[in-house]
Amino acid sequence: MDNVLIREEIDGKSIIWFATTNKYIVVEHLVADILISINHKIHFDIISNDLSNSLNIPLKEASNFINDVYINLYKKNTSKEKSAAINFSEKPVTNYKALKFYKIGNLIFRIDYQSDFEEYLIHPKFSHLEIPKTENFTKHYQIYTENENTILFENQKFIGVWHRKDIHYFQGKFSMLLVQMMHQKPEDEWLGVFHASGLANDKKAILLLGDSGNGKSTSLSILQANGLTCLADDFVPVDTSKQHVHTFPSAISIKRNSLPVLLPLYPELENTAEFHFKRLQKIVRFLPPNNSDYNLNLPCNDIVFIKYIPNSNLDFKVISKVEAFQQLVPDSWISSNPENVTTFLSWFKHLNCYQLSYSNNNKMVETIKNILNDDI
């Protein structure tokens, strides 16, 4: 049987997705044709002959090339590496330092934190959703750590265990459980979760992307103070059925060096948004998103790679989709369900991709609003 390969053509290149390894490979169209032919079990002699004729090169060179494509691209991505599964069937521990309750719309959930460490991982992002103790919760999470492994239970059911070096995957899993619960869609109804800031006007959404430290969250905070709605920060879910950006109400993480810019807009950052974890010697600041319509979801046609560069002039330009794709994919979780991959590639193909660097906040706000208002 053929292996599952999915192909999409974007900006003069072909993207091939391999189901076995969940990798995306950007190649020339001819190489994609070769990979598809190999997958259809077409004899190498026939493929080599075709390549030799179309490029007007000796058959031997064409044959070597086909063999290299097979070894380097096809074979490597159609044989699966075995991964060790961790089985964990114990019951959760019973000693917890803090029990906290949270409300998102009509959903109420309880989280038991074993220590400051687990609380530090989750609570600051959701503290604006905290409510007094109640018996009427639908989900009960228990989080504890043993030997540097953090363990998560949901309603007494084991969800997973993550080593400290993978702790951002624990936080991601917890956020994903909330997304699924809030929007009542299981994991395979999500196209992906993007490491971005999601903003919207009343009609559509836009994603701000960029490496950590480029100022995504700061830009988002400035934009939400200027009339746009924050749909999600850092963890932006997009569904499969409508390809809409959905809201996720975790608070916006504020770095110390953003404070001078943001304090005039958000005086509360000085005190109320600050969390001290003395034993961990950590101070973190989080700003609640301004959206309280937790069902909000909107289409997205535009993504912007944003960067704050001190003392720079505003530089705004369209970038190639291939360039955007190579920056987006390694930073994202994309569903590995083949149907969802097809939808993701088709959705991405129709996005407008931009790059924006700035130092003047007003000009940045104007540019983002223009994109959302289709004035570009």
Place this chain on the structure above:
Amino acid sequence: MNKDINNNEHKEEMTRKEALKKIGNYGKYTALTALGTYLILNPKKAQAASPEPPGGGF
């Protein structure tokens, strides 16, 4: 990967550059050399929050 590099941004840039690869060496057959350039991209293995900033380890 160079272990001395602690900056996430540098790491990510390096990963992207390393993602650009070439199949074989075809000498004078420049058409094949151009054809054999490819980019390999790994999405995250699971949903993730932002990793801790450099120096922010526990």
